[in-house]
Amino acid sequence: MTLIAQTIRGNVPIIIGDIVFSSKNGSIEKPYPGSLNSIHEHLTNLAFKPDDYFQKIYVLTPNLCIGLAGDEIEMKSILKELRIKVRYYDQLTFEILNTLLNSYIQENEFSGSKFIACLITKTNDEFVVSTSIYPADSWKEASSELFQEIRATGSGASEFISSVQKNYYYQTSPSIGNLTDALRVNLTMLTSIFTEQVLTLNNLKNFWGGGFEMIYFDNNTWRKFEEFAYVIFTGEVGTDGQLHLPYPSMVFHYKYHGEILIYSCIRIHKVKVESNENSIVYFAEECHDNAYAVPPLDVKSPFPEKDYKFSFNTNSVACGFFIDNPYGEPFRPSAHVEGDVINVTFNVNDSLAITIDNRLLRSFADSLKSFNDKE
Structure with a gap:
């Protein structure tokens, strides 16, 4: 159980993924980042417990990134397939990407998982953001004063969107350009979520959080915030x-x-x-x-x-x-x-x-x- 999400502010897409993987085979003894005290009493009666830590968002090409949630075996399989297939194309279009994704889903088991794929193409000196999500009905979508678009999936989707939609106080340096502004607002938003998680541990009830990665497009390539x-x-x-x-x-x-x-x-x-x-x-x-x-x-x-x-x-x-x-x-x-x-x-x-x-x-x-x- 997990979270992957996308925010768009000033037409700048940011992909977010948490780092904790929970399962029925998890353990209350597994160290968990993000708690001030012991979490044993919070985990004892939960169906899913922290099991492992791994990355869920990936840069596949300079203009393509993907986020995955769900079954570990299914996620590994599609990641391996896409890493290979996207290398065949010098100019990967959104139509080609959707063909690759749909073909994989039809030919392989993926019923226990979800993905988001975000492709950036350039047309008439402008960047075009194209996003593919699967399955569509598993994704929650919203907007807020800070973000034109918010979408999320996984066990933490509802809680994440609720947190992002809150009007919270934040302060950043004056931003130069939409990219810097989007990064700073996303970072303060994640800080607000971290603060809530550390002091309430509410995220444990929905088996998500603990830590986050973030991918952004720097006008040349997708990058992880390092x-x-x-x-x-x-x-x-x-x-x-x-x-x-x-x-x-x-x-x-x-x-x-x-x-x-x-x-x-x-x-x-x-x-x-x-x-x-x-x-x-x-x-x-x-x-x-x-x-x-x-x-x-x-x-x-x-x-x-x-x-x-x-x-x-x-x-x-x-x-x-x-x-x-x-x-x-x-x-x-x-x-x-x-x-x-x-x-x-x-x-x-x-x-x-x-x-x-x-x-x-x-x-x-x-x-x-x-x-x-x-x-």
């Missing part, structure tokens, strides 16, 4: 109505090492805070980190389990906040801004430091006032 970090903060509003200093609770980091996605999850239990007029630095005094190798369906991970963990230092960060609010609903803003506004530095078995610009926290404090005024 490295990123999410930081989840928790905090509260005081009786004076002011936002108290929030604290980081969890860091997610992903980066591709060759074809293998290494997904790190760091739970923060105790921090020391240092501040100056420009920034706040959180040093983790107690934390627990896990790392997960997430290979493609058709590639075996070359990393022994003990070698999953990698140090990292990145400014490519989004942050999400869950603020307990006595004046209304919890406040859940998110942000992705360029430059040195947020930095995460992690050294395996040594240290974790998170630096955040004071101006970002002040902007959220101002947004909180507007949020409560509307409640």
